[in-house]
Amino acid sequence: xxxxxxxxxxxxxxxLSNPTAQILEIRNHLFLIDCGEGTQVELRRNKVKFSRxxxxxxxxxxxxxxxxxxxxxxxxxxxxREKELHIYGPKGIKEAITLLFKLADSWTxxxxxxxxxxxxxxxxLFQDAGVEVSTIPLAHRIYxxxxxxxxxxxxxxxxxxxVREFGxxxxxxxxxxxxxxxxxxxxxxxxxxxxxxxxPEPKHYAYCSDTAYYPDIIPLIRGVDxxxxxxxxxxxxxxxxxxxxxxxxxxxxxIARDAEVGQxxxxxxxxxxxxxxxxxxxxxRIFPNTLLAADGKLFEF
Amino acid sequence: xxxxxxxxxxxxxxxLSNPTAQILEIRNHLFLIDCGEGTQVELRRNKVKFSRxxxxxxxxxxxxxxxxxxxxxxxxxxxxREKELHIYGPKGIKEAITLLFKLADSWTxxxxxxxxxxxxxxxxLFQDAGVEVSTIPLAHRIYxxxxxxxxxxxxxxxxxxxVREFGxxxxxxxxxxxxxxxxxxxxxxxxxxxxxxxxPEPKHYAYCSDTAYYPDIIPLIRGVDxxxxxxxxxxxxxxxxxxxxxxxxxxxxxIARDAEVGQxxxxxxxxxxxxxxxxxxxxxRIFPNTLLAADGKLFEF
Numbered sequence: 001x002x003x004x005x006x007x008x009x010x011x012x013x014x015x016l017s018n019p020t021a022q023i024l025e026i027r028n029h030l031f032l033i034d035c036g037e038g039t040q041v042e043l044r045r046n047k048v049k050f051s052r053x054x055x056x057x058x059x060x061x062x063x064x065x066x067x068x069x070x071x072x073x074x075x076x077x078x079x080x081r082e083k084e085l086h087i088y089g090p091k092g093i094k095e096a097i098t099l100l101f102k103l104a105d106s107w108t109x110x111x112x113x114x115x116x117x118x119x120x121x122x123x124x125l126f127q128d129a130g131v132e133v134s135t136i137p138l139a140h141r142i143y144x145x146x147x148x149x150x151x152x153x154x155x156x157x158x159x160x161x162x163v164r165e166f167g168x169x170x171x172x173x174x175x176x177x178x179x180x181x182x183x184x185x186x187x188x189x190x191x192x193x194x195x196x197x198x199x200p201e202p203k204h205y206a207y208c209s210d211t212a213y214y215p216d217i218i219p220l221i222r223g224v225d226x227x228x229x230x231x232x233x234x235x236x237x238x239x240x241x242x243x244x245x246x247x248x249x250x251x252x253x254x255i256a257r258d259a260e261v262g263q264x265x266x267x268x269x270x271x272x273x274x275x276x277x278x279x280x281x282x283x284x285r286i287f288p289n290t291l292l293a294a295d296g297k298l299f300e301f
Numbered sequence: 302x303x304x305x306x307x308x309x310x311x312x313x314x315x316x317l318s319n320p321t322a323q324i325l326e327i328r329n330h331l332f333l334i335d336c337g338e339g340t341q342v343e344l345r346r347n348k349v350k351f352s353r354x355x356x357x358x359x360x361x362x363x364x365x366x367x368x369x370x371x372x373x374x375x376x377x378x379x380x381x382r383e384k385e386l387h388i389y390g391p392k393g394i395k396e397a398i399t400l401l402f403k404l405a406d407s408w409t410x411x412x413x414x415x416x417x418x419x420x421x422x423x424x425x426l427f428q429d430a431g432v433e434v435s436t437i438p439l440a441h442r443i444y445x446x447x448x449x450x451x452x453x454x455x456x457x458x459x460x461x462x463x464v465r466e467f468g469x470x471x472x473x474x475x476x477x478x479x480x481x482x483x484x485x486x487x488x489x490x491x492x493x494x495x496x497x498x499x500x501p502e503p504k505h506y507a508y509c510s511d512t513a514y515y516p517d518i519i520p521l522i523r524g525v526d527x528x529x530x531x532x533x534x535x536x537x538x539x540x541x542x543x544x545x546x547x548x549x550x551x552x553x554x555x556i557a558r559d560a561e562v563g564q565x566x567x568x569x570x571x572x573x574x575x576x577x578x579x580x581x582x583x584x585x586r587i588f589p590n591t592l593l594a595a596d597g598k599l600f601e602f
Contacts, residue, residue, distance in 0.1 A: 014342065
């Protein structure tokens with residue numbers, strides 16, 4: 001998986017800080033997560049191919065996570081898109097986008113498919129042979145979901161040494177990966193376990209923004225490889241965090257520690273802070289394996 | 302008047318070209334004209350004081366003129382704005398903005414006053430002691446208005462030499478500017494004409510974007526000091542201009558020539574062209590006093 005941060009700041013776009021948007025590259029997908037104003041420019045700046053984006057996940061309908069979406073949908077049309085585009089987001093997103101396009105008398109040249117959400121329970125949103133995406137209900141001022149992305153391998157891995165030893169040809173490889181045994185020319189049947197290794201462990205990325213400190217999410221994110229958790233404020237502004245239903249760096253780290261995740265990435269910094277270094281210090285005191293997001297930064301895991 | 306171009310490109314925001322927005326500084330007003338995605342960042346980049354913007358004029362509801370408005374309205378709230386904000390734009394703009402704010406459960410901290418337009422006749426939108434703004438109905442794919450801004454002086458100008466000659470004190474100056482005569486101590490009455498000069502001529506700026514070639518606007522813009530007219534295409538793409546109801550550089554220049562304006566500024570360039578120099582050449586063959594808009598450029602007139 002590659003996680004490309006396009007914007008990781010709260011509230012308003014500024015010359016040097018973008019509102020929330022990120023691209024998760026997972027197997028052959030480029031998933032866009034949130035779409036603040038200016039996201040399409042950041043996609044260009046970071047040389048992301050527009051045509052590879054087929055699924056957009058919107059956590060909630062605050063402007064800093066959503067106001068870039070109408071423009072991006074228009075741009076897809078101007079680029080001559082024909083492929084389906086799937087939008088997953090809170091109920092109301094379809095009405096908003098549809099109204100804007102009705103007023104502009106501009107319709108898409110491609111199927112635009114909305115998957116509107118209003119459940120407070122976790123839901124499976126997307127599934128194919130190698131990827132699953134589900135919601136993580138969060139606690140913010142308005143209805144908000146985080147998203148959990150899992151990359152899994154259903155095929156067993158070929159044990160190259162064993163296959164060579166038995167002199168098995170390539171034409172059998174797919175059958176073996178699918179779990180089949182092989183009958184050799186001399187009649188011996190080689191069971192699948194002797195020819196394969198267990199598939200790689202699934203990898204999990206959880207995106208949780210925006211949310212108050214909310215331990216209810218722990219069962220949904222336990223043990224994920226990477227957790228992106230919002231940290232709008234420092235503990236020194238804990239009152240403000242509580243009031244606005246955001247988290248502090250310390251709270252994000254507490255969630256990471258209690259959910260035993262592999263790595264924590266902090267983002268959604270309030271622009272009131274000159275630089276986010278204090279977020280790292282505050283979080284690492286609780287959960288050492290913490291990194292800071294930054295606009296344009298690429299994480300690989 | 303000062304005209305600050307924040308964006309002068311068509312269709313989509315890109316890393317090096319912004320969609321339409323401009324600030325007209327006229328007497329003590331900062332009028333924002335159109336508001337494509339990213340306008341609030343351009344306002345910051347160009348160091349425009351947000352608190353001085355009280356009137357926003359939206360020509361039409363295509364995204365490249367409008368999708369920056371919801372974010373800007375939100376940012377005004379985050380900045381603690383309390384003053385009224387007036388939005389002038391096509392009917393439907395209130396419903397769109399209101400829906401977005403309803404979905405975000407975010408309301409403004411200040412009175413947001415919509416002036417919705419649907420008239421196909423020119424209308425006076427704003428008037429105070431020194432400025433008038435009226436619409437210029439245009440011919441585009443959807444309902445669109447240009448705007449004509451006039452700075453006028455109702456007071457006559459003091460003739461300093463004459464006032465000194467008669468030994469008239471400062472306490473009479475406002476009365477004289479208002480058109481009054483003065484009775485000297487020796488009983489002589491000096492008529493206003495001898496103490497004043499005609500007020501400065503009004504100054505006019507006309508903004509016409511987006512529009513097909515549309516000579517109907519000529520009576521509404523005749524003799525303006527500066528005309529900003531869209532030129533999305535070159536004559537080589539005249540067919541495309543016609544189809545999309547845009548203008549070519551040559552058509553914009555023809556309008557400028559026929560309306561006998563002082564100066565033409567071209568903008569709204571399609572990003573299909575590497576650079577807009579050819580627009581200047583094409584227009585100057587018809588109307589020599591033509592300039593090109595550029596993002597960040599400041600015109601004073």
